[in-house]
Amino acid sequence: MGIRSNIDQKTIQQLKEKMEQGLLPQWVITDPDIYQLEVEKIFGKTWQFLAHETELKEPGSYVTRWIVNDPILLVKNKEGKIKAFLNSCSHRGVQLCTADRGNKKTFTCPYHGWSYNLEGDLIGIVAGNKVYGEEMCKTEWRLREIPQVASYQGMIFGNLDPNAEPLDDYLGEMKWYFDLMLGRGDGGMEVRGVPQRWVAKANWKSTAENFAADPYHVQTTHRSTVEMGISPEDPLYAGYGHQVVMKNGHGINVITSATGKARVPFQGMPEEMWPMFEKNLTPEQLDIQSRVTVFVGGAYPNLSFVSPIHGTEGHLHNYLNFRLWRPIGPDHVEVWCWFMIDKAAPEEYKEAAYRGYLGSFGPSGTLEQDDTETWARIVESSKGLMARDKELSYNSVSNYLMGLTNVEPDESFPGPGTAYPTCYTDALSRRLHENWLELISKDLYVKEEV
Ligand code: FES
Ligand SMILES: [Fe+2]
Missing domain, CATH: 2.102.10.10 (Rieske [2Fe-2S] iron-sulphur domain)
Known part of the structure; x- marks a missing residue:
């Protein structure tokens, strides 16, 4: 079973070779034949x-x-x-x-x-x-x-493939981080408001990678937050911490302050909730919680999340934003964006955190608008003749070389997965795209020659 594809084994082999060198040919971003394979072989088969x-x-x-x-x-x-x-x-x-x-x-x-x-x-x-x-x-x-x-942890998933591995196995090591983010408070999390949704000119691979795997963009794309004095001047500020790469292309960045420690305990959650978190989390999870300022990552293929801190000293708020990138063609996504917060948090804290979220993420959010602009520009430039040259005679490839040869895993990291001692690495991006190629090339049914 399967759609016939114009993508042949020679092309798959060429992509594989380029990706082993840390390069991704640009034509794959919005290619219609690739998109058909993605719909069937990725979205038809994953949770x-x-x-x-x-x-x-x-x-x-x-x-x-x-x-x-x-x-x-x-x-x-x-x-x-x-x-x-x-x-x-x-x-x-x-x-x-x-x-x-x-x-x-x-x-x-x-x-x-x-x-x-x-x-x-x-x-x-x-x-x-x-x-x-x-x-x-x-x-x-x-x-x-x-x-x-x-x-899992209140998150409901569906799968169109009756033979797909169970959700528990699919999420694998990511469950440990879901427990940490979603299961820290008694009663778990709740959705506040309704999911916002809007259409953006973007390819789903770019949006998923941007959120899950690319803290490197933060210091430039979101430069205005530095200029407003909300983020530090240090260009490495979003790189401190660990990037964790997991089975099936899931991953998380545990972003810390420059000291490797958390800016504030429990990301600014109310002090009366700390004993509850200490009761519900393991010593290893608490160790990570004692370091983190921002969690940002994704469950493959198209679910991303960020757990940031917003506000000024004395009025800091933390929440969890989940977002789904629903592809609606090779060059557009419908973004679905949920605000979640610990059920056990005080009502006025929840409301203040929700207001902070609306100012940052979603169609009215300043950070969102920064990112949306860059995603559209990737789509635009992937459509030119030079970018679409499959022979790669113009060398139209994207660069994923960061950390390829100069960053080794940190064995002392307490959480599951392969952890690299910096978030400025393309380790997770490379894993996302390797996973992508594995899935789209599985049982590939190539169009017969006539
Ligand atoms: S009753 Fe639903 S299509 Fe006819
Ligand atoms: Fe961003």
């Missing part, structure tokens, strides 16, 4: 984040989401279990539910009025037997279920 459990509070709560082009209806059934269906009516395929979220007992199709319950069962056919003669077997026409749904 995709759908929602946080606090978005579905009561039985009947639902949200609508997407796995690239597949519309998803996520509901909480009467027993409180999460079910995920293709959000498409079994009769003629119309998108069944067009609202973003809500609470319902049944979903009725706007086209011919077939209706379904929270289990996805077809429970009503307009005019029923009168128009279909014999009673139609309703179970055959129930909503199609998403092949796999699973959650």
Whole structure:
């Protein structure tokens, strides 16, 4: 099974060789044939984040989401279990539910009025037997279920591949860092507000890499924060700490201050919560927490996160921002952006942190606007004749040489994964793109010569 591709084994071999040298040919960024392979072989087979459990509070709560082009209806059934269906009516395929979220007992199709319950069962056919003669077997026409749904630390994921490895195995070492970020407070995290979403001119590989693996851009792209006195003048400031590379292309940057220690305990969370964190985290996790100023990273392929500190001394706030880069073509992403905070935090702290988040991330956020500009420029310049030359006669390759030969892993780092003693390295970016090539070239079905 698989789409026929214009990408042949010779091309895959050339990409492999370049990537071993720390180079990524620029044509792959927005190439339409590559994009088709990505949709099928990456997004059709990896675990995709759908929602946080606090978005579905009561039985009947639902949200609508997407796995690239597949519309998803996520509901909480009467027993409180999460079910995920293709959000498409079994009769003629119309998108069944067009609202973003809500609470319902049944979903009725706007086209011919077939209706379904929270289990996805077809429970009503307009005019029923009168128009279909014999009673139609309703179970055959129930909503199609998403092949796999699973959650970890309240994060609900779906997978279109029934044979994909379980979510636990897929996340692997990343679970330890999810425990640290999402499981530090009693009751875990909650989503505040609704996920913001907007379309950006960008390729998903660039956005995922920018967030998960590239603290090096911070001192230039976000220069205005230095000029405003929010960030230090030291050009190395986002590089202190460790970059951790994990199985399946997951990774995290544990950014510290120049001393290797945290700027403030527990990233500025209220002091009354510290004993709770100490109770819920392991000594190794607490060791990392005692160093960190900002966590920033990603779960492959397209889920990124940042846990920053905002504010001024005495009014510091920490939160967790998760974002999903949904590809909508080779040169655009729909960004989905969630604000999460410890359920156990005081209400006024949550509100102040939320306001800090809105000023930094999302369409109104200053940091967001800086990044969006650079992603669009990558897309623009990947479309020229020189960049699209697959023979590479113009040497149109992107440079991933940082740390390739001059940075060794730090065995003393207390967390799982391969940790490098700086965040200014392309180690994780290289791993992302190696993973990308492994996935798109797996069982490649090349177009037959005619
Ligand atoms: S398409 Fe849904 S009832 Fe006909
Ligand atoms: Fe950025």
